[in-house]
Amino acid sequence: MNSSSPENKEAAKVQAESATRPSNFIREMFIEDLKTKKYGDAVVQTRFPPEPNGYLHIGHAKAICLDFGLADEFGGKTNLRFDDTNPEKEEQEYVDSIQTDVRWLGFEWERLCYASDYFDQLFEWAVQLVKAGKAYVDDLTADEIRQHRGTLTEPGKNSPYRERSVEENLDLFERMRKGEFPDGTRVLRAKIDMASPNLNMRDPVMYRILHAEHHRTGDKWCIYPMYDYAHGQSDSLEKVTHSMCTLEFTDHQPLYKWYIEQLGIFPSQQIEFDRLNLTYTLLSKRKLLQLVQEKRVNGWDDPRMPTICGIRRRGFTAEAIRNFCGAIGASRTNGSTDIEMLEHFQREDLNKRVPRAMAVLRPLKVVIENYPEGQEEFVEVANNPEDAGAGVRQVPFSREIYIEQDDFREVPPPKYYRLSPGKEVRLRNAYFITAKNVVKDAAGNVVEVHCTYDPASRGGNSPDGRKVKSTIHWVSAKHAIEAEIRIYDKLFTKADPSQLEEGEDFMSGLNPNSLETLMDAKLEPSLASAKAEDHYQFERVGYFCADLDSKPGKLVFNRTLPLKDTWAKIEKKAGA
């Protein structure tokens, strides 16, 4: 057999990947369960179970990669299931956005499910538990139930309604369903143990009365199951073998099991892993909603938001997010991942895929005195030096160009290699130029730099072998197109925005400079055809993405991330 056959190459690649990919305790569990045939010959089945009460964020991406990724790895299937048991908070807008985001991340579900699909079955099972003496209708108010629940250190007390007859419970529960009682007047409770040290086992509420319109079942129901009563059974109905959720549900696992055991149904198992925390980022749906409602950001898809739609608009890619999620793994420790880790995977992805272009964000005019007036020419530029297949393009050059204000210093600091009076630099892919003198405005600001060029250095090399210390980017003034550039920075100034001083609001941690809009940018003409969501690297500056607002003739680019900036480090060190 030919060892370099495509099949073998592929196999070797898979092997290499699995050898380098760190394992995690969940993957180990899958391997073990498959080996011991815990579920017989049944295939691995997982689910991603969002509540449609908000937009998905990068934390959900981790769960999605685990749910879909692991199932995929073991030849299994994943359902997308909306956990829609609370009609007061859930909306169709969210179910739509969630589907868009999951698909954008690159995953396709086996079945689209809703907990509300199971409302009839869930009700039937509740009746079954009532008949078995395992559930009862309680007339206590919410407040009284809380008081009876006890505390962390003291056991609870039984409700006076706990010992109602099966007949009375059945009658009352049926009348709850029919809508005979107002909201909050009665609940159905599981009869477990009011003295349990696990508060979730102190006769948890199964159903509450809610005369609310449900986004899918309309007004069919006025009683709705609680999360605990719905989730495990939904898993069970879908034959979910591995039900991953975050750590805060660990205490719910006994209850998850209790319902399944009482009902004698398919024994799905819950596995908890740590939620993602990212530095300088808030991943609380409630707080994200607040940012949107109080208009501290421009909607859920504001490029500063950690939502999937936000970071997509910012210019992040699904590939990078998946790589990031793979790299951070999953465990049971709560920590906080450096945002640099995410940024690293994003730069890595964009660097190899994305075309380069020249754009001057803060322009400074340069006049090349010895370049003939009225002359124009095109220079050839590689679209992506990392990818020879990306081809080349022609970029216009002329006597007057723009360079970045940062790329000229009248008095250069130590180790500054760019343009300054008397110094020679390379204009990328064009010519060597030497700064001769400057033109200043009344306030003394340099508004123009006059240079000479070396005609023999066309393309960027001098035949005499002369070296220059740096290469700067440029845009021909005559051919430049204009664009709005939105420079995004971290939304919060604090590494942990949820860590607050006494009486402090998380809003106080907002970065006042998280968005800077530049209206004066000069771009090379090839960028005129950029369409929304097109990615570029503006050479020496950063990765940019045409915004959803961008239109031909009125271009808008978002800065996804700046390039790593060694000079900024040198400067910072010198200043410090």
Place this chain on the structure above:
RNA sequence: UGGGCGGUAGACUAAUGGUAGGUCAAGUGCCUUUGGAGCACUUCGUCCAGGUUCGAAUCCUGGCCGCCCAGCCA
């Protein structure tokens, strides 16, 4: 304070009683027509105290520290 779950370099994560390894960050050098990218190298770690063992990050005991739970939210 009752219960649950955890503690491996600055961050994340492996090592499943047998060489503490990887990624990010940080630093140094090389290279460079992006001060980008790449390459090489370096710094830095098993919460503490006992115990079991030829051998402990791993098992046991006791501490310490962190997170979660008292919604008719999920």
